[in-house]
Amino acid sequence: MSVLVFADSSEGKFKKSAFEVVSYGKKIAEQLGSNVVAVTINVADASELYTYGAEKVVSVSNDQITTFNAKAYASVLKQIASKENASAVIIDSSIDGLYLAPMVAVNLEAGYASNVVALPSSTSPFTVKRKAFSNKAFSNTIISTDVKIIGLAKNSFGVHENPVSGTTESFDAQITDADLGVKSVSVDKATGKVTIADADIVISAGRGLKGPENWGMIEELAEVLGAATACSKPVSDLGWRPHGEHVGQTGKPVASNLYIAIGISGAIQHLAGINASKVKVVINTDPEAPFFKAADYGIVGDAFEVVPTLIEKLKAFKQS
Amino acid sequence: MKILVCISHVPDTTSKINFKENDTKFDANGVQFVINPYDEFSLTRAMWFKEKQGATVTVVNVGNATTEPTLRKALAIGADDAIRVNTEALDGFLVAKQIAEVVKKGDYDLVLAGRESIDYNGGMVPGMLASILDFNFVNGCIGLEIDGDAATASREIDGGNEKISTNLPLIIAGQKGLVEEKDLRIPNMRGIMMARKKPLSVIEPVEVSSQTATTSFEKPAAKGAVKLVDADNVDELINLLHNEAKVI
Ligand SMILES: Cc1cc2nc3c(=O)[nH]c(=O)nc-3n(C[C@H](O)[C@H](O)[C@H](O)COP(=O)(O)OP(=O)(O)OC[C@H]3O[C@@H](n4cnc5c(N)ncnc54)[C@H](O)[C@@H]3O)c2cc1C
Numbered sequence: 001m002s003v004l005v006f007a008d009s010s011e012g013k014f015k016k017s018a019f020e021v022v023s024y025g026k027k028i029a030e031q032l033g034s035n036v037v038a039v040t041i042n043v044a045d046a047s048e049l050y051t052y053g054a055e056k057v058v059s060v061s062n063d064q065i066t067t068f069n070a071k072a073y074a075s076v077l078k079q080i081a082s083k084e085n086a087s088a089v090i091i092d093s094s095i096d097g098l099y100l101a102p103m104v105a106v107n108l109e110a111g112y113a114s115n116v117v118a119l120p121s122s123t124s125p126f127t128v129k130r131k132a133f134s135n136k137a138f139s140n141t142i143i144s145t146d147v148k149i150i151g152l153a154k155n156s157f158g159v160h161e162n163p164v165s166g167t168t169e170s171f172d173a174q175i176t177d178a179d180l181g182v183k184s185v186s187v188d189k190a191t192g193k194v195t196i197a198d199a200d201i202v203i204s205a206g207r208g209l210k211g212p213e214n215w216g217m218i219e220e221l222a223e224v225l226g227a228a229t230a231c232s233k234p235v236s237d238l239g240w241r242p243h244g245e246h247v248g249q250t251g252k253p254v255a256s257n258l259y260i261a262i263g264i265s266g267a268i269q270h271l272a273g274i275n276a277s278k279v280k281v282v283i284n285t286d287p288e289a290p291f292f293k294a295a296d297y298g299i300v301g302d303a304f305e306v307v308p309t310l311i312e313k314l315k316a317f318k319q320s
Numbered sequence: 321m322k323i324l325v326c327i328s329h330v331p332d333t334t335s336k337i338n339f340k341e342n343d344t345k346f347d348a349n350g351v352q353f354v355i356n357p358y359d360e361f362s363l364t365r366a367m368w369f370k371e372k373q374g375a376t377v378t379v380v381n382v383g384n385a386t387t388e389p390t391l392r393k394a395l396a397i398g399a400d401d402a403i404r405v406n407t408e409a410l411d412g413f414l415v416a417k418q419i420a421e422v423v424k425k426g427d428y429d430l431v432l433a434g435r436e437s438i439d440y441n442g443g444m445v446p447g448m449l450a451s452i453l454d455f456n457f458v459n460g461c462i463g464l465e466i467d468g469d470a471a472t473a474s475r476e477i478d479g480g481n482e483k484i485s486t487n488l489p490l491i492i493a494g495q496k497g498l499v500e501e502k503d504l505r506i507p508n509m510r511g512i513m514m515a516r517k518k519p520l521s522v523i524e525p526v527e528v529s530s531q532t533a534t535t536s537f538e539k540p541a542a543k544g545a546v547k548l549v550d551a552d553n554v555d556e557l558i559n560l561l562h563n564e565a566k567v568i
Contacts, residue, residue: 036449061392095459098459103451105451113532114441114442131441132440135540136540138539140537142532142534182485184484185484188483190479194349201567258567258568270546282546297565299557300551301551314558
């Protein structure tokens with residue numbers, strides 16, 4: 001028996017979530033008294049995963065799947081799960097992970113819980129806590145099948161070092177034409193920008209900024225902090241910012257360490273999507289704005305005065 | 321083209337979420353139910369195919385009779401007919417299995433669903449459905465064109481988007497971008513009147529056991545009060561974020 005962990009990568013480099021799922025998989029394997037096996041696809045050197053407890057890495061190199069392909073990846077995971085006699089498969093609940101996991105579940109006739117936020121509270125019955133109602137609640141869910149699929153919510157468990165002397169085995173995955181029924185034609189991605197999914201810090205701005213011409217200071221603040229930029233829904237609906245920046249209940253979820261909301265009122269739908277962030281800061285002229293009830297720190301003030309000062313002071317702070 | 325749109329019946333986004341019976345059940349008391357916002361984008365795209373390319377649009381829900389007003393609303397927006405599979409939606413797998421039967425019987429070419437439903441946020445049904453039926457599948461879809469059997473789609477990825485080519489039969493899990501917010505339709509009086517006469521068939525479920533069960537719910541721990549920092553004292557905010565919260 002083993003706990004299989006999918007360590008996702010992009011262009012041969014592990015995503016940050018890969019280290020979190022391996023750390024998590026290691027702990028579940030301890031709970032179940034089994035071993036953790038990490039799966040990588042097209043990563044030349046997977047030894048980085050040993051640091052987080054992966055005793056064994058199964059490495060797949062295949063030039064038919066040089067970019068993410070959910071169906072083909074699901075088939076690869078099924079083949080390896082059968083070979084390794086996996087009793088649990090851990091996949092991150094990222095955009096790609098959420099695409100992949102339900103297909104793996106059906107392939108393995110396994111029950112699946114997504115957006116899980118903690119280690120199982122019990123292994124018999126196998127019970128996990130997951131997000132529900134867009135971060136307004138959690139549900140405790142029993143998975144009753146022999147094989148369990150767990151989708152791990154970002155930043156919920158953390159990355160924990162647990163060095164082992166691991167080994168890497170290569171695996172020759174069989175990919176059929178049917179597995180490649182969905183083909184990637186092209187990818188359009190801002191290069192050199194931190195993504196909302198990967199970011200430790202997210203700087204988000206709302207309608208309080210008055211117009212798209214005022215986003216220069218938001219981008220500058222993000223740059224100083226190495227942060228991603230985000231926005232409220234009306235801002236993307238108005239075309240001030242791209243849809244990809246829309247966060248909240250009907251946009252992207254945010255689970256960063258720090259979320260700074262500037263000129264955002266804090267509507268229930270906005271808060272639902274960003275509540276999983278650890279520390280929240282609000283800057284708003286209106287002391288009655290609902291965001292102040294959800295935030296850890298707040299400044300009642302005009303963004304056009306506070307943000308430039310904050311940038312200047314942060315630059316000095318970073319230099320000291 | 322025969323299109324099936326999966327409609328989830330969910331609490332309105334402004335709902336206060338409460339539980340009853342020792343936190344084992346969602347308390348629907350005083351809650352307004354709506355078409356799941358993600359499904360609305362998909363339904364609107366389906367209407368576009370119907371009007372521009374000639375398609376029939378059926379909507380389906382797996383649930384008990386309380387979901388029928390939500391299906392009627394989808395009919396009022398313009399779907400041709402509705403199907404309700406008469407069973408409790410116990411988990412994503414059970415729902416996917418029931419819808420798979422509907423797809424097989426009705427020979428649909430295109431199934432449009434939402435990326436997730438905003439109640440249980442599982443995000444499982446479309447992907448499971450695709451695997452059960454062995455159809456192609458695009459998740460997080462933000463653009464879809466169909467030409468004969470060929471489909472071009474885009475999906476959201478971290479930090480951008482990806483263009484995809486694939487073929488029918490196809491499952492799509494949509495979100496904003498599939499159509500724009502301003503294109504969403506509010507049912508008008510005529511639509512509502514017509515919806516009353518459109519067929520809504522109730523079919524009995526196939527035998528499937530669920531794979532997961534929710535035993536209880538919890539609310540997030542109450543949050544402490546916000547620490548306010550004076551607008552003239554931005555240094556203090558930096559100090560707190562660095563020394564107290566340790567996030568910068
Ligand atoms: C079905 C549904 C789904 C939704 N999903 C989402 C979602 O996913 N994400 C989302 O964000 N919203 C969502 N919404 C919209 C949500 O209800 C709010 O309308 C939206 O979040 C408000 O955006 P805002 O805070 O930018 O704008 P506003 O509510 O207009 O707030 C602007 C804020 O800026 C402040 N302000 C003004 N001037 C300044 C200044 N100079 N300096 C500092 N502050 C200033 C104001 O005091 C105010 O608080 C959804 C709504 C519905 C109905």
